[in-house]
Amino acid sequence: MGKIDEFALIARFFRSCAPPEPSILGIGDDAALLPCASALRGNRDDASATLALTTDTLVAGSHFLPDFAPQDLGWKALAVNLSDLAAMGAEPTAFLLALTLPRYDPEWLEGFAYGVQACAQRYGVALIGGDTTRGPLAITITALGVVPWQAAIRRSTAQVGDDLWVSGQPGRAALGLAVRTGRLSGDLPGCSEWIAALERPQPRIALGLALRGIATAMLDISDGLTQDAHHLVETRPELTLCVEEAALPLAPLVAQGAPAEKAWAALLGGGDDYELLFTANPRHRTAVAEAARRAGVSVHRIGSVVPRSIPEASPLVLVRRDGTRTTLPPQGWDPFRVAEPLDLDIQPESFS
Numbered sequence: 001m002g003k004i005d006e007f008a009l010i011a012r013f014f015r016s017c018a019p020p021e022p023s024i025l026g027i028g029d030d031a032a033l034l035p036c037a038s039a040l041r042g043n044r045d046d047a048s049a050t051l052a053l054t055t056d057t058l059v060a061g062s063h064f065l066p067d068f069a070p071q072d073l074g075w076k077a078l079a080v081n082l083s084d085l086a087a088m089g090a091e092p093t094a095f096l097l098a099l100t101l102p103r104y105d106p107e108w109l110e111g112f113a114y115g116v117q118a119c120a121q122r123y124g125v126a127l128i129g130g131d132t133t134r135g136p137l138a139i140t141i142t143a144l145g146v147v148p149w150q151a152a153i154r155r156s157t158a159q160v161g162d163d164l165w166v167s168g169q170p171g172r173a174a175l176g177l178a179v180r181t182g183r184l185s186g187d188l189p190g191c192s193e194w195i196a197a198l199e200r201p202q203p204r205i206a207l208g209l210a211l212r213g214i215a216t217a218m219l220d221i222s223d224g225l226t227q228d229a230h231h232l233v234e235t236r237p238e239l240t241l242c243v244e245e246a247a248l249p250l251a252p253l254v255a256q257g258a259p260a261e262k263a264w265a266a267l268l269g270g271g272d273d274y275e276l277l278f279t280a281n282p283r284h285r286t287a288v289a290e291a292a293r294r295a296g297v298s299v300h301r302i303g304s305v306v307p308r309s310i311p312e313a314s315p316l317v318l319v320r321r322d323g324t325r326t327t328l329p330p331q332g333w334d335p336f337r338v339a340e341p342l343d344l345d346i347q348p349e350s351f352s
């Protein structure tokens with residue numbers, strides 16, 4: 001295959017099939033939005049109820065290592081889909097499960113089903129259908145949620161002057177993967193937490209719901225903080241996101257024993273984290289903190305949205321501790337690029 005990334009591929013081959021219908025939100029956000037006079041969740045009379053729909057695949061070797069426990073795989077396959085609903089501020093309802101299995105292995109299936117069930121129960125979603133076939137191991141889940149059309153939090157609606165926030169501790173999953181592949185020692189104090197982030201991600205459903213009416217734009221950072229941050233301004237050439245180095249939650253990873261350079265790379269471009277990246281007006285700082293407290297998740301204010309000075313200026317800028325600025329390139333996961341996930345071109349100030 002020639003050199004192309006995932007997003008260029010979708011734009012080139014699939015955009016033309018997208019609905020011209022303005023009442024549908026199609027390709028380009030974490031989930032599609034399909035308005036329907038819905039009977040779901042008792043919203044029988046609520047014509048504004050909208051379905052949020054998303055699908056994600058996990059493929060052996062590409063998304064998980066061969067020794068990944070089936071229970072964890074079941075949990076993660078559902079959790080990564082629910083994360084895309086969380087990123088819209090949607091309430092998850094149900095899911096479809098398409099399984100491709102190399103062989104019938106009841107012991108493996110029991111573990112996998114147990115993990116799916118645990119995640120489904122935790123987030124109150126029902127399995128309503130799917131498909132089962134034979135082939136190389138792959139799991140595709142399609143998740144459905146509900147959100148009033150006006151309440152859905154899109155990627156493209158950040159405002160000049162907004163704060164930029166991130167939930168939790170991005171970088172842990174990439175460090176967990178580095179431990180699992182022997183690139184980091186398994187004796188570091190943070191290991192069990194990093195591996196839990198990799199194997200049992202917690203979709204930020206409660207936070208997504210609590211941020212309705214507060215966040216102006218949002219997405220989940222499955223691919224890596226800087227790469228996904230670029231998506232927030234992809235359709236907004238008049239905006240730049242400024243990320244303040246001093247505000248990034250790097251210290252907790254280092255305190256847990258991650259070598260500073262690896263912690264930095266994992267934080268900015270590791271991916272597989274499923275935290276929420278969002279913007280909100282500064283007058284909502286207390287409301288954001290309160291939403292996070294209610295959801296039981298930490299949030300960090302890591303930067304702001306500013307006007308892009310000239311069209312060629314960078315969509316994403318790192319503001320160093322001394323106030324100097326440098327372009328932040330999109331770093332993160334791309335299934336069509338094979339790269340060492342913890343190698344980054346850009347270094348924190350202390351080692352450059």
Ligand SMILES: Nc1ncnc2c1ncn2[C@@H]1O[C@H](COP(=O)(O)OP(=O)(O)OP(=O)(O)O)[C@@H](O)[C@H]1O
Pocket residue numbers: 006010014026027028029030031032056084222223
């Ligand atoms: N083959 C495809 N055809 C049509 N749309 C697609 C296709 N693949 C992806 N998309 C759409 O492109 C957008 C970006 O896709 P992507 O899978 O990167 O979503 P994401 O939320 O950024 O990442 P993740 O899958 O890691 O959650 C989404 O709106 C998705 O629905």
Ligand SMILES: Cc1ncc(C[n+]2csc(CCOP(=O)(O)O)c2C)c(N)n1
Pocket residue numbers: 056057061062063064065177222223270271272333335
């Ligand atoms: C063996 C192995 N290799 C790589 C990774 C990292 N990884 C997998 S999926 C993903 C992001 C979302 O993917 P997608 O956009 O394809 O849904 C990342 C960063 C892993 N966990 N295990």
Ligand SMILES: [Mg+2]
Pocket residue numbers: 030083084087219220221222
């Ligand atoms: Mg997403």
